[in-house]
Amino acid sequence: MSSKKIIIVGSGFSSLSASCYLASKGFDVTILEKNKTVGGRARQLKRDGFVFDIGPTFYWMPDVFERFFNDFNTSTKDYYNLNKLNPAYQIYFGKKDSISISDNFEDIKTTFEGIEKGSANKLQKFIDKAQRNYNIAIKDLVYKPGVHVFEIINSKTILKLYEFILTIKKQVTGYVKNKKLQKILEFPVLFLGAKPSNTPSFYNFMNYADFKLGTWHPEGGMYEVVKAMTSLSKVLA
Numbered sequence: 200m201s202s203k204k205i206i207i208v209g210s211g212f213s214s215l216s217a218s219c220y221l222a223s224k225g226f227d228v229t230i231l232e233k234n235k236t237v238g239g240r241a242r243q244l245k246r247d248g249f250v251f252d253i254g255p256t257f258y259w260m261p262d263v264f265e266r267f268f269n270d271f272n273t274s275t276k277d278y279y280n281l282n283k284l285n286p287a288y289q290i291y292f293g294k295k296d297s298i299s300i301s302d303n304f305e306d307i308k309t310t311f312e313g314i315e316k317g318s319a320n321k322l323q324k325f326i327d328k329a330q331r332n333y334n335i336a337i338k339d340l341v342y343k344p345g346v347h348v349f350e351i352i353n354s355k356t357i358l359k360l361y362e363f364i365l366t367i368k369k370q371v372t373g374y375v376k377n378k379k380l381q382k383i384l385e386f387p388v389l390f391l392g393a394k395p396s397n398t399p400s401f402y403n404f405m406n407y408a409d410f411k412l413g414t415w416h417p418e419g420g421m422y423e424v425v426k427a428m429t430s431l432s433k434v435l436a
């Protein structure tokens with residue numbers, strides 16, 4: 200009996216990921232893409248001898264990428280080399296006014312302390328809280344199939360009710376007074392396509408990803424991840 204056919208519209212990360220899981224379960228997967236190349240927002244642009252990633256550049260949560268490849272008995276290392284960036288990134292408040300974020304949390308605390316006395320301890324407490332949320336969000340929530348509300352309302356998240364009411368902006372204000380430090384701590388939820396003023400503080404797990412897990416970059420650019428997922432999906436087909 201021939202395997203069931205699945206057509207996936209689009210070839211972004213989500214489609215490539217779905218194609219791998221479906222192909223590994225024996226489905227006959229076809230991807231339809233309207234653009235000339237795969238990758239969606241993470242496409243590559245080649246012009247005048249230069250190569251650009253047109254979308255994502257921040258490779259955060261390397262554990263999540265690793266888990267994806269491990270699901271197929273392979274590893275990111277089989278496809279690309281990752282480098283942890285130091286500085287992770289630099290935030291500009293004006294032309295000659297910037298703050299560098301180190302790849303080391305103790306150094307980040309020193310940077311904070313240099314700007315606002317007492318903020319290193321506050322940052323430690325903030326990140327400890329963020330780590331607890333990361334463990335709930337990444338280990339307990341994001342891998343759920345998303346079919347029932349009780350996947351997100353559970354014994355762990357119910358205890359966090361206040362963090363779903365308080366916004367990240369409000370929470371950050373309670374930890375640091377300096378406006379620039381506040382902006383730095385508000386920045387990571389941008390990756391959720393969200394505004395700190397209307398995002399629950401539970402999402403501070405993004406800050407843990409930022410300051411503790413670090414900012415990485417695949418040699419050759421983010422398109423290496425697209426190439427890796429594409430070639431894995433072909434192996435599984």
Ligand SMILES: Cc1cc2nc3c(=O)[nH]c(=O)nc-3n(C[C@H](O)[C@H](O)[C@H](O)COP(=O)(O)OP(=O)(O)OC[C@H]3O[C@@H](n4cnc5c(N)ncnc54)[C@H](O)[C@@H]3O)c2cc1C
Nearest residue numbers: 209210211212213214231232233239240241254255256257
């Ligand atoms: C400028 C920019 C910077 C970003 N920076 C980061 C970052 O640093 N780190 C990070 O983690 N994330 C970042 N992101 C977000 C990240 O790129 C996206 O979340 C991710 O690429 C989305 O993948 P997706 O598969 O969900 O959707 P998409 O990549 O949008 O894929 C959808 C695909 O479907 C195709 N499609 C749509 N309709 C049709 C149709 N009718 N027929 C055929 N094909 C169709 C599209 O052409 C596209 O290829 C950034 C995004 C942008 C735009």
